[in-house]
Amino acid sequence: MFPKQESAMRLSTLAAEISEAIAGHFGGRVYWVIADISGLRYYAAKNYYFFQLVEKSPDTHFITTSISATAWSTAVSRIREFERQTGQKFDNDIEVMVAVRVEFHIQYGLKLNLVDIDPRFTLGKMAMQRQATLQQLLDENRGYVWQEDGRFVTHNQRLAVPVVFRKIALIASPGTDGYRDFKHELETNAYRYQFMIDDYPARVQGMDAEREVLAKLAAILKVGIAYDAVVIVRGGGADTDLLVFDGYLPARAIARFPIPVITGIGHTRNESVCDLMAFQALKTPTRAAAYITEHNRNFEEELLRTNDRITRIARNRLLQEAQQWQYLRNKVVQVAQSFLHHEAMNLNQTSVRMQSLVYNYLQHQNYARAQMKSAIEKSVVQTIRNQNMQLKHREQLVHWVGPEKTLRRGFALVMKNGQPVTGVQALQEGDVITTRFHNGSAASIITQKNEEHE
Secondary structure, eight states, X not given: OOXXXXXXOOXXXXXXXXXXXXXXXXXXXXXXXXXXXXXXXEETTTTEEEEEEEEXXXXXXXXXXXXXXXXXXXXXXXXXXXXXXXXXXXXTTOEEEEEEEEEEETTTEEEEEXXXXXXXXXXXXXXXXXXXXXXXXXXXXXXXXXXXXXXXXXXXXXXXXOSSOOEEEEEEOTTSHHHHHHHHHHHTOTTOOOOEEEXXXXXXXXXXXXXXXXXXXXXXXXXXXXXXXXXXXXXXXXXXXXXXXXXXXXHHHHHHOSSOEEEEOXXXXXXXXXXXXXXXXXXXXXXXXXXXXXXXXXXXXXXXXXXXXXXXXXXXXXXXXXXXXXXXXXXXXXXXXXXXXXXXXXXXXXXXXXXXXXXXXXXXXXXXXXXXXXXXXXXHHHHHHHHHHHHHHHHHHHHHHSHHHHHXXXXXXXXXXXXXXXXXXXXXXXXXXXXXXXXXEEEEEOOOXXXXXX
């Protein structure tokens, strides 16, 4: 039954009794509780936090318990130490183990006053989650993620190292310290290397960071540019914003990515899961830029060393060739001089032999010529004699067979028009002919001719 209305009290009286009862029961004792943070607000002017400690159903994540809580200056220093040790920002939706006192204020009601926070609990939870993510990467990405000698190895790490870095895709949040530091380091490098840097703006911390990083990686593949590297940097924020780089999906994308991924996400604690999957992981954006510059410088220095080696080898080879050439020259001169001396002696001997042969030949020719001259002279004289004898003989023959002798033997010579007539066919009736005898001639006219056929 309800008490009578006459016994009603003021609310402040009831609150005082509650406060007294709570104080009597809890008496300023400290309790370690495990709960999630929700509704967090920080009042910098007074340096204190106001938030809710909540417990959620493991199945539905529905809040089953909620109590207001505060953390004042001394507790705030403990929270800062917690953030330093864990790299986890004291923020909404994280599960923590905190030491609290139960307090009740007649004006503000029941609340828990945080006095300490255990980083080991959070580190353990983070380590468990990290280990679970790494195991999931091994289990679900065979051929892309594996372990060698206790070290994680990925497809991305096994990509060929570019000879030099020239074309770079940069995933970063423009305007942040990390973005500016990376670009400044590359653009003002001591070696004056020139880089083509394409920006792919994305949040790299906060609730949407994971989705945006994945979207930018997909965009880099879609654009089809042959980048030498993809660089992911962040900076200018607290280390507590690194949870995105321990996520499974970004780590999986980096492990499988076909272009070398370089991370410079500005952390001071152990490597993130994404670092373990990346081609090269650096602590800061500046170091990531320095790595790229140093890689190109190493290549240039190797070229310079190779050039020096080639120059040195060429000089040594030229010196050796010069020495060999000088040796061969001296050898050729020596051999040539010996050959020329030998040939000069041979030539001299040949000259003497030739002179003797020529002299003997000329002597023989002179003798032969004299013999031939004598023989020719004798032959000519004999020939002349023989010709003279033949001429006299022919002269006699001519004399005996000449026209005068023939005519004296009773023959006559018939002429027509001053030409001898050799046959009757040359005459016509009426022709005038001359008949010559040895002692004169007579003219006749042809009155008749008789031809005799053989």
